[in-house]
Every structure is written in C-alpha cells, then in structure tokens.
Amino acid sequence: MNDIYLIRHTTPAVAKGVCYGQTDLDVTESFEQEAATIGLHLPEGIDLVYSSPLQRCARLASRLFPGQPLSLENDLMEVYCGEWEMRHWDELPKHEIEPWMADFVNVRIPGGESYLDLQDRVGRCWSVITGQAPDRRIAVVAHGGVIRSILAGITNTP
Template sequence: MMRFWWLRHGPTGVARAIGHTDVPATFPDTAALERLRAALPAGAALVSSDLRRARQTAGRLGLDGPRLPDMPALRELDFGRWEDRSFAEIDLSEPEASRTFWTCPGPTPAPGGESWDDLCARVGGAVSVLEAAAPAEDLVIVAHAGSIRAALALALGLGAERAFAFRIDPLSLTRIDRLGSAWAVDRVNVRP
C-alpha cells in the first residue's frame, strides 16, 4: 500500500488564471501550517511542483522524511495566453473559447495551453514515476488544485466535469491510497 498525501499550496491572494505563472504563496495563518505538519505522517517523503508557491509551502512544512526533486509534471493546468488574466477579462475578450473550454473541459485546451485531458495525462505520468521511485509508503505531494483534481479523476475514473466539482482549498489535504492495482480515496479537501 502507498498513501499519497496531496496538499494544495498556500494561498496566493491572486484571483486570475495563474496555472504556470510563478507567483509566491502567502502564509498569514502559521497555525494552519502547524496543524498540517501534525496531520502528516512522520518519515513521509516529500515532493512538490516546481512552481514557487508549491516549493515555498513544501519548505515551510519542515517534514523529517526525504525530499525528492521538484517535478514540473505536478504543475497546475497551463492556461496558455490566458495566463495571469482575470477570468472576467478572459470571458469578455474570448467568450466563445472561454465557454467551450469551461463547458467541454476534457479535450478542449485553453488557447495556447493545455486541455484537462493533457493535465490528467501529465499528472498520471508523474504519479506512476513517484509510485515506482518513492522511498516511503507515505508521500506528501505539494501541488495545485488542478493537479489534485486530476489525481482524483484518475483514481475515481471521473471525467473533467465531475472532477471540477471537487473543492480544493489552499493548505487542504486530499489523501488517495494505492492498494495493489486499485485506488481508495481516504479524504478530500480536509483542513486540519
């Protein structure tokens, strides 16, 4: 059995499409980090997306297990030319593309970016690599809301529309266990 402890990075305070845009996290609630640290298993291996907000969060956890190299494959969805733009601005400037992207999220990419299917394939590949190489039964993965939804979709066999229904808050935990060839979702969006 292997336990994947998915942790969304700390809040950014940004209300724009910042998939691959490298913005820092903020940590106004240090008690939340303490509660997270206490909820995570001792000796767990730790890996994060290579984006600053995930790396900062991983660094602040202060876990005692091995630290694996950052993985670009754990990044948020690439919003392409919509990066760093407000969702209202995207809707106004490209209403047709925006409507298609959000109402048919599986195969439809953001202009110049990724589709939900692309994100799921990327995250699925990362999970396979981590599963084969992780030095512990418990692996803490500091990533992004989209990456965590992709992991849930893969574990539960969900399409994009169903996976988007999951709320994934900053500094929340989602645990997905690998039991042989099966997956079991233990918890989603828990704030210890």
C-alpha cells in the same frame, strides 16, 4: 502499500478572479498559519517528498518537511492557462472562453492545455510516485487541478 499524502499549496498572492495556472506566484502573509494547520494533519516519518516546482508548492514542501530532499516535478504544475495567464476571468473574450467552458476536458485553453493534457502529464508523474518501494510514506505538494486529476484516476472517474 504506500501511504501517500496529497497536499494543496497555501493561499497564493493573487487577486480574486485572476486566472493564474502556472504563473509562479508567491504566497500570502497567512502562509505560516496555513502551513502549521496542514502540518497538524501529517504523520512524522515522511520518506519521500514530491512537489510542483512553483514556489507556492515548493515553499510549503520545504516548510512542512525541513531537511528532507524535495523532488521538484514539472509534471505536478497546475494546468497551463496559456494566453489567459494572469488575466481576469471576466476580461476573457466570450468567443475564447465559451468553447472551453462547454468542454474543458477536451478543449485547450488558447496557447495552453486542456484537462486531458493535464491528466496525461500528471499521470506520468503519478506512475513514478506510486512505483516507489512498498511501505513508504510519500507526500505530494501540488495544485488543486493536479490533486483532482490524481483523485479522478484513483477513483476511475471519467
């Protein structure tokens, strides 16, 4: 059986309350400290590294696993927030946000994805990752929504 380590990116450089989904944000000045703390909890000898291509993930993967080839996977990107990308949550019109808040699992963000859309693409990638040869140590550097989707699948949470 594979050992798989799920790692969320460090703090993104974005104002609090902004919907940023797949926007390719840089990281904050606390990046090195956060990366060092994460590194303390990882074993040596990671065989494979998968990462979202967004820089807040890919940069962390490169820092944690120097010299290790990265498999940058678009399917590991955060939920696509469509028309809401880089807008403050408080500025979103009620008629747009209320249906999504009532059923984010099935309702798509205008011009974006629903949770089921995210789960479908993450599931495809997860199947590839878990299909690797047994006894491999694998790291996945991704986003909170992606990691929650993976954990929901593992635990059979509807």
